[in-house]
Amino acid sequence: MSVEFCGIELEHPVINASGTFDAIAAHRAFGDELLEQFPFAAFVSKTVTLAPRQGNPPPRLWELAGGMLNSIGLPNKGLRGYLAEDLPRLAELPVPLIVNVMGFGRDEVAELVSAFAEREEVAAVELNVSCPNVETGLVMGADEREIDRLLRRVRPLTDKPLVVKLTPNASDVPAVARAAEAAGASALSLINTIRGMAFDPRSGEPWLGGVTGGVSGPAVRAIALAQVHAVCDAVEIPVVGMGGVQSGADAADLLLAGARIIAVGTESFRDPAAGLRVASELSQLGANGGNPALRGGVLGPASGGS
Amino acid sequence: MSVEFCGIELEHPVINASGTFDAIAAHRAFGDELLEQFPFAAFVSKTVTLAPRQGNPPPRLWELAGGMLNSIGLPNKGLRGYLAEDLPRLAELPVPLIVNVMGFGRDEVAELVSAFAEREEVAAVELNVSCPNVETGLVMGADEREIDRLLRRVRPLTDKPLVVKLTPNASDVPAVARAAEAAGASALSLINTIRGMAFDPRSGEPWLGGVTGGVSGPAVRAIALAQVHAVCDAVEIPVVGMGGVQSGADAADLLLAGARIIAVGTESFRDPAAGLRVASELSQLGANGGNPALRGGVLGPASGGS
Amino acid sequence: MSAARVTASRVERVRAPFGRRAAPITAREVHGAYVVLRCADPEGPRPEPGQFYMLSAAERWGGGQDERPFLPRAFSVMLAPSDTDELHFLLEDVGPGTHRLRELELGDALHLVGPLGNGFAQPRDGRRALLVGGGVGIAPLAIWQEQGEKIAYAKQPLLGFRDAAHAAGAQLLAGALVATDDGSVGHQGLVTDLLSAELDRDPRVEVYACGPPGMLEAVRALCSARAVPAQLALESGMACGFGACFGCVVPTRGGYLRLCVDGPVLDAAQLERVQ
Amino acid sequence: MSAARVTASRVERVRAPFGRRAAPITAREVHGAYVVLRCADPEGPRPEPGQFYMLSAAERWGGGQDERPFLPRAFSVMLAPSDTDELHFLLEDVGPGTHRLRELELGDALHLVGPLGNGFAQPRDGRRALLVGGGVGIAPLAIWQEQGEKIAYAKQPLLGFRDAAHAAGAQLLAGALVATDDGSVGHQGLVTDLLSAELDRDPRVEVYACGPPGMLEAVRALCSARAVPAQLALESGMACGFGACFGCVVPTRGGYLRLCVDGPVLDAAQLERVQ
């Protein structure tokens, strides 16, 4: 059930959600077995910023009913460190590489996008305008005018597909989606985590080092489905649907809502090979026609060779 | 642990969330026992609109991991029917009555607010500007300018406390909260349900008659906590915190976040007397100082006689 | 709502104690595809035939498929012997809620709210009662039959099932005439075949029916064609069971009705059709 | 990260098979306040002392207090006898995850991912190994002791517990010297009392410690004051266990480290203090 996404041929419609799988660390943990049965049809790297970031102070995690809250705070080696240390190793992965970037302001985003424009190793660039843990991430992604300005600035800087990752913490996500499409976005991805919070039952203080964090996992699934559905109604460009996917059935729902491909995030924490499982459950559903989404239907237009 | 809210003396800090408890129907089901041990310190009626509404076609419910999705669509008898049939019976409840109203446009809201201005039976009016199942509900509540205009229009029409129920489906909820406060809101309540969706696993069609619906219950608790926290930081007026409350500990978290009182919604479906249970668990926590929110602390300023 | 009031007025609605109470499981019997759960409910009143309870497991309600169930589930009371404080419920495993409830064993506890809703009314103008049930829908007919003796002598119940495993449920009613889809037990075909034959024989009856929507609609159509009064015990997805959520509505001639407070038993005359 | 590399370089890191696999419970033993779960892991390699696994119950993971657990939980391997395919884990019930795992019985299955992380390194320049454990932190010391024979002869382990119920865990190590907070067993006081006495006697040791943060910090401070090298097996809240979530970081002199991939065993020299 191969799929075409922004001109990239994918073996199946399941990729990872940015920041929920570190292929380099996973290779340390699982060795070459990881590469032999790589769980995703494309690899999306964790958000890269211009300057290196330590991320938020711990604790960074809180468990919820059917989900979790995180305030990781985008730790990363910064652009230079990523280019020097990570990119060469990620280039060796058996699947296309999508680099997720975030800048504090348009200039930084422009610099990040330009830096990857000439790198063959990079199949596409995803713009994180939605990380709820970093102020500016919210601002850009929640306002259609900001998104318009951002894309008009960075779209000319690269021929690579630009995937705009929308924030769910917005009044009118479809409006932002339309603005991104109009300003040249190649595709959209959603949802990012939804702002949330928890208190330490012992101290009564906010639990997370970052005070607030982002909710992910099954708890956001129905919300993600509604936003993906609304955005797919609003735009023509392909959409990467994510939010609480644990099974092929969950993935099929996002395809029904109009997504071209789907991403698995939090579920990889519970099952490192979740991507493989979701992809095979999805093709099972297609095979035995369990779900109308896959009876030729939704996958039809997208499905290539196999 | 009595509490003062907008000049209304409440026996405890737990009320019901609008549309999640019908005192008249409950009286049919449970008889006078309901009145003898009424579960809430004040009763908030389901949203009343100017014209009668049938509500959305079924199915109206979908169950989620730790929550539910509803597309009820605000069925109600309309203002005239409410005044004639419901208000007299609700006036007999042993607790203060808060009427929740929603209008399609400012004129309707004005008419609704005026209609209750002179009714002694009504202690306060809650403005639903946030029901995700009705277009205009979203628009007004998601935009600070709209909220400003609405309140400047209706504030002069009554001396009763006006509680503005905010929508969680907004980019900047605290900004809307500040606008409401500046324009004369007496208090704020949040969160309303978060827009969500589900597909029928058999047909692949949207499950809900209303296509999209609102998510409530534990699944939204962490999100509610973050929004209540942000709003309480932004305003001085009292806040009614709600969203996924199932226990005294959940209620205490909302008080920690800054809420003056809390509301129980979906949990009443699982346990009709949930309001009583939450209130007594809350006072237990206060008594044995289990939670700092209640060790004198948060409840201190608010707590009256007992 | 007027029609509903009529129905209601013809039956003594038994009210539920306020709130949710724990009820220990006292027995668990397997009948083919069905399980009968018995629990002790000393605090509760004796329910009327057609009333229901909202049930959940006191422990581990949640964590099943999709981490459900979350909401309680509605179940008609199948028997409430007046000489005991027991309630009997008939369960078919169709999803995480019924699956979890079927696991319960002696010593485990149910949470229950009820009895809720309007039960069956007495037959009109001296008609004899004719019970028609499909699948798990036989539950409210069993208690009707037990208590019905008092109010009117009933005819032989007509019951329809998918197959033999389900037809095992027929033994829960006295002297039932059975139809199965696969003909493995009794008449091969639909229970409505038996019904129309019976109505040919004697139309001076009032039909009391409970079962899947398709069957109830067939019963409704048949009875209205023959001008035979019928009381239908419907189902719909419920969150609360006591009128709080407005989620359980069914379309009637009088508009949407909340099945939990204005039903679950409706007069066939209230319905355009059963959906 | 350099210091971490050093540690890593001094120990053979055993890699995990990719993904999550089911492992049937083969035994369950109660030791006072602790439970030892054994499972069969034929597909997995034999782990190194100090490595850990992410565990969840194959059934009913969720639906506990607050409808948790949702994420898997990290557990040090306590024993992995080389003549079997078994893994032993030591559990204390502190919340919904450990509670659920403690319920597991013969025939139930675990989901496990592992072995993960860096284990203990060999003692430096011919020092003798001194094991210091607190509470459930004795788990990684038990497997060290079992395999440690091969690499260096170890001293008598020093173990601290809250009370007698917990001190029952001491029998899981050979010839341990015990301290309890309430004095019900062995020395009344902290295990660090025993440690400082032992260091007075013989400072030519390398300390291997695992236990609650307070104890580890006391051990770290004591060892650095005496210039005694120490390896500390830390804990932190984890979501994934294989470096995917960046949630498990601990502050070190080199900045935040992901404990799951750069630990859980850290060289005391890497830490300003244990938090």
Ligand SMILES: Cc1cc2nc3c(=O)[nH]c(=O)nc-3n(C[C@H](O)[C@H](O)[C@H](O)COP(=O)(O)OP(=O)(O)OC[C@H]3O[C@@H](n4cnc5c(N)ncnc54)[C@H](O)[C@@H]3O)c2cc1C
């Ligand atoms: C008044 C009344 C009396 C009843 N009496 C009985 C009885 O005596 N015995 C008995 O066995 N049953 C009875 N039922 C039916 C019973 O309540 C349902 O079978 C039960 O609620 C199913 O729950 P579940 O979790 O097992 O299955 P579910 O998963 O809830 O599936 C049941 C149906 O609900 C829908 N569904 C599927 N997933 C979801 C979801 N996530 N959210 C919402 N809906 C979903 C589908 O249509 C599915 O077929 C009665 C119902 C009513 C209203």
Ligand SMILES: Cc1cc2nc3c(=O)[nH]c(=O)nc-3n(C[C@H](O)[C@H](O)[C@H](O)COP(=O)(O)OP(=O)(O)OC[C@H]3O[C@@H](n4cnc5c(N)ncnc54)[C@H](O)[C@@H]3O)c2cc1C
């Ligand atoms: C490398 C490593 C090895 C370990 N080895 C062992 C071992 O061998 N044996 C053993 O018993 N334990 C071991 N642990 C600890 C074990 O992983 C935890 O005790 C376990 O995760 C607790 O889960 P729980 O659900 O039972 O308790 P939780 O409810 O998770 O409570 C445990 C702590 O987590 C915090 N907490 C409370 N609620 C939440 C929430 N909602 N979200 C996030 N955090 C919360 C609190 O600080 C609480 O004290 C190890 C941990 C690590 C990192």
Ligand SMILES: Cc1cc2nc3c(=O)[nH]c(=O)nc-3n(C[C@H](O)[C@H](O)[C@H](O)COP(=O)(O)O)c2cc1C
């Ligand atoms: C621990 C964690 C870290 C994340 N880091 C990033 C990130 O660096 N960049 C980004 O765009 N999204 C990040 N996300 C959001 C995910 O990519 C995804 O949008 C979200 O988790 C919803 O999908 P899920 O429910 O399947 O996890 C992160 C999510 C989690 C849980």
Ligand SMILES: Cc1cc2nc3c(=O)[nH]c(=O)nc-3n(C[C@H](O)[C@H](O)[C@H](O)COP(=O)(O)O)c2cc1C
């Ligand atoms: C079935 C249902 C109906 C609701 N109807 C209304 C309504 O009529 N007016 C309103 O302002 N909020 C309505 N709400 C929102 C609740 O008042 C509350 O804001 C929300 O459910 C969050 O609280 P909870 O998680 O405790 O349920 C409804 C919620 C549910 C679940």
Ligand code: FES
């Ligand atoms: S089930 Fe809630 S109103 Fe009927």
Ligand code: FES
């Ligand atoms: S637990 Fe996820 S990175 Fe360490």
